[in-house]
Amino acid sequence: MIRVRLPAHLRTLAQVTGEIHLDVAEPVTIGRVLDALEHRRPVLRGSIREHGTQRRRPLVRYFAGERDVSHEPPDTPLPASVAAGVEPFLVVGAIAGG
């Protein structure tokens, strides 16, 4: 079971209040987690990854196991702690504000 934590705007959009829990087949990769997330909550399509190209939107980042994995290829396996559900996979809006 994979735990995914979304930023506030996307939680509102997805109509969730906390983490989203997903079943993802091994190996657990960034791409597979995002595919499963968008399958569970289709309204998120286009808001994290661009339509068509599936590229990460420029002001979105991914954190896993206390590392920034935003620039890793989609087939990059996530850390064992995330794959085991011990730690969440974080979708993060780039910092904004003062």
Next chain:
Amino acid sequence: MSGVRVLVGTRKGAFILTSDGRREQWGIAGPLFGGWEIYHVQGSPADPDRLWAAQSTGWFGQLIQRSHDGGASWEPVGNEFRYDGMPGTHQWYDGTPHPWEFARVWHLAPALDDPETLYAGVEDAGLFRSVDGGLTWHELPGLRGHGSGSSWQPGAGGMCLHTILVDPTDAARMVVAISAAGVFRSEDGGESWHAANRGLQSEGYIPDPDAEVGHCVHKLAVHPERPDVLFMQKHWDVMRSDDGGQSWREVSGNLPSDFGFPIAVHAHEPDTVYVVPITSDAEHYPPDARLRVYRSRTGGGEWEPLTTGLPQSHCYVNVLRDAMAVDALDPCGLYVGTTGGQVYASADAGDSWHPIVRDLPAVLSVEVQTLP
């Protein structure tokens, strides 16, 4: 008694303002989609309870929200705006080629007679149509592809398609406007297009002042009973066309400044036109720090300031291109939203004004529905 529903898009959400036909007491609902930029909210003329909102952020992209109950509840619909074929390039600010990239929806234009059909004007400039109520969108590529697209350039706000006018007597006749490319006209429902900018003069930002394209047209307005008479607020100059955009003449007349963004036509008087002058392209606030709506009852040329109830000192707000609207009641009502978060209303065709609300986020757009 009939009433009005004012649809307000702001930098941080949407608001819906409602009143009966007297337009004295107002209900204020919102924010809807709090924290998101709402460039436009618009209702279907064919089904006034059907609304759409263009919701976006630079972080999470574009959404289109739809309501079937006048804004009480909303559902996200289609948000995939994919240019047809290879998008190619347009001019960047410095004149170099820049790839066409979708940024956001600026303007929504529901069809007059079909609640399932609506158009979307987007940045980078393109025209999209949905025939299923917004679930799916398809570009009308003849506009970008008609030949001049590679020479279009963005204005300060982005290269946006902000005006979509469909002739109420013949839906195949359409006019759109793009900043900074100009006016384009189609006679075949959007399949093919030609530039309609003859008579425009733009010095200082394009090398040829009367070029066929490249003009920074800020907004067009038309009276539905006179679809060939178009009024334009350009970057500088207020213009008029009497032949559907084939040619234009200047009607700035005695305005204190002919720079501005919105323009509107009275609902019952086709020759009564409204603009909101702004000091200059460098100073986006009203001349003399006085917010004045100007009215012409002669189709342009002769203008009178409307000031009663509007701030007449220390006022440095702007009124953006989609932030002025008219209702269809008698007397005609006007609505103006400012970058300072005020929405001013006039229930007497502009003679006097009062604020419906004073402290919203910066207002991006104002539309009004006249309800039975």
